[in-house]
Amino acid sequence: MTSVLEVKNLKTYFFTEEGIIKAVDDVSFNVPKGTALGLVGESGCGKTVTAMSITRLISAPGRIVGGEILFNGYDLLSKSEKEMRQVRGAQIAMVFQEPMTALNPVLQVGFQIAETVLAHQNVSKREAWARAVEAMRAVSIPDAENRAKDYPHRLSGGMRQRIMIAMALVCHPALIIADEPTTAIDVTIQAQILELLDSLREQYQLSLILISHDLGVVAEVAETVAVMYAGKIVEIGPVMDIFHNPKHPYTEGLLRSVPRLGSSAQKRDRLEVIEGMVPNLLRLPDGCSFAPRCYKRTLECTLSPIPLEHVSRSHGARCIHA
Numbered sequence: 001m002t003s004v005l006e007v008k009n010l011k012t013y014f015f016t017e018e019g020i021i022k023a024v025d026d027v028s029f030n031v032p033k034g035t036a037l038g039l040v041g042e043s044g045c046g047k048t049v050t051a052m053s054i055t056r057l058i059s060a061p062g063r064i065v066g067g068e069i070l071f072n073g074y075d076l077l078s079k080s081e082k083e084m085r086q087v088r089g090a091q092i093a094m095v096f097q098e099p100m101t102a103l104n105p106v107l108q109v110g111f112q113i114a115e116t117v118l119a120h121q122n123v124s125k126r127e128a129w130a131r132a133v134e135a136m137r138a139v140s141i142p143d144a145e146n147r148a149k150d151y152p153h154r155l156s157g158g159m160r161q162r163i164m165i166a167m168a169l170v171c172h173p174a175l176i177i178a179d180e181p182t183t184a185i186d187v188t189i190q191a192q193i194l195e196l197l198d199s200l201r202e203q204y205q206l207s208l209i210l211i212s213h214d215l216g217v218v219a220e221v222a223e224t225v226a227v228m229y230a231g232k233i234v235e236i237g238p239v240m241d242i243f244h245n246p247k248h249p250y251t252e253g254l255l256r257s258v259p260r261l262g263s264s265a266q267k268r269d270r271l272e273v274i275e276g277m278v279p280n281l282l283r284l285p286d287g288c289s290f291a292p293r294c295y296k297r298t299l300e301c302t303l304s305p306i307p308l309e310h311v312s313r314s315h316g317a318r319c320i321h322a
C-alpha cells in the first residue's frame with residue numbers, strides 16, 4: 001500500500017534557557033492511504049509537537065533539526081512557507097481539542113468554513129458557502145443550511161467539534177490530523193465523533209492521525225498504534241498486537257488504565273495510573289527513559305540508549321527485555 005505520509009527520524013527540539021528539550025527525538029512512522037494511525041502517550045510526551053512538525057507550525061524556540069517528512073512522496077521540510085500554506089488546510093488538515101479557541105466567536109460558522117475554501121480554491125463566495133453547508137451535512141449536522149448561520153456559542157461542544165471536522169474536510173484533504181478531538185467533550189458524544197471520523201475516512205479515502213492520551217480512544221479507529229514516551233516512540237504496531245501482546249512495560253501500563261470492554265460510561269475514569277512521575281525532558285536518565293518507572297528494570301537498561309527493535313515484521317518495541 002502506498003503511504004500518504006512517511007515520517008523518518010524526525011527530531012524537533014526546543015532551545016530554551018534551561019537547556020535543549022528533545023520534544024520529538026528520532027520519530028518514524030508511516031500512514032498508508034486510507035488508514036488511521038493512533039498516537040498515544042501521557043501529557044508532554046511529544047504528540048502535539050509531532051503533529052505541528054508535520055504541518056511545519058513549530059516556532060521559536062522550537063526547531064525541526066532532523067529527519068524527513070514525506071507527504072505523497074514530497075519532503076515537506078524542503079518546501080517554502082508559501083508552499084506550506086497551500087498544503088495546510090487543503091491537503092493536510094488539523095482538528096484540535098478545543099473548538100472554542102479555534103473558532104472565531106463573532107463569525108458565523110458557515111462563513112468560517114467558507115473562508116477555508118476561499119483560501120485554497122478559486123471559487124465564488126456563493127460556491128464557498130454552498131461547499132461549507134455540504135461539508136456540514138457530511139459531518140451529520142442536522143439542518144445544516146440554518147446552522148451555518150449560527151455563531152459558535154449557539155452550538156453544543158459536540159456540534160462545534162463537528163464544525164471543526166467540517167472545516168478540516170471541506171477542501172478534501174488527503175490527511176487529517178486530529179489532536180485529542182474528543183478530550184473536551186462528554187463520553188457519549190465522544191463515541192459519535194470517533195464513529196464520524198471513521199466513516200468519513202472510508203467515504204473519502206482519507207488518512208488519519210488520531211492523537212490521544214487514551215489508548216481506548218485510538219483503538220476505536222486506528223489500525224496502527226504508536227506509543228510515545230519522552231519524545232520517542234517506545235512501541236509501534238497493529239492495534240491488535242498492542243492490545244493483546246504489548247511488549248513495552250509502558251504500553252502495559254497504559255493498557256491497565258483503559259476501561260474494560262462493557263464498563264459503563266460513568267466508570268470511564270482511569271482504572272490504574274502508571275506509577276512515577278512524567279519525565280522531565282531536560283533531565284532524562286541515561287539509557288532507557290522509562291527506567292525510573294519500570295518494574296522490569298535491570299542495570300543493563302540504564303547503560304546506553306535503547307534502540308527500537310522489531311518483535312515481528314510490523315511490531316516494534318524500545319525495550320531490551322521485550
Ligand SMILES: Nc1ncnc2c1ncn2[C@@H]1O[C@H](COP(=O)(O)OP(=O)(O)OP(=O)(O)O)[C@@H](O)[C@H]1O
Nearest residue numbers: 014021023042043044045046047048049050213281
Ligand atoms: N513552546 C515550547 N517551548 C518549550 N518547550 C516546549 C514548547 N512546546 C512544547 N514543548 C515541550 O515539548 C514537549 C512535548 O509537548 P507536546 O505538546 O507535544 O506534548 P503532548 O504529548 O501533546 O501533551 P498533551 O497530552 O498534554 O497535549 C513538552 O513536554 C514540552 O516540554
Ligand code: SF4
Nearest residue numbers: 288291294301319320
Ligand atoms: S529497557 Fe528496561 S527499563 Fe526500559 S522499558 Fe525495557 S525493561 Fe523497562
Ligand SMILES: [Mg+2]
Nearest residue numbers: 047048049179
Ligand atoms: Mg498535545
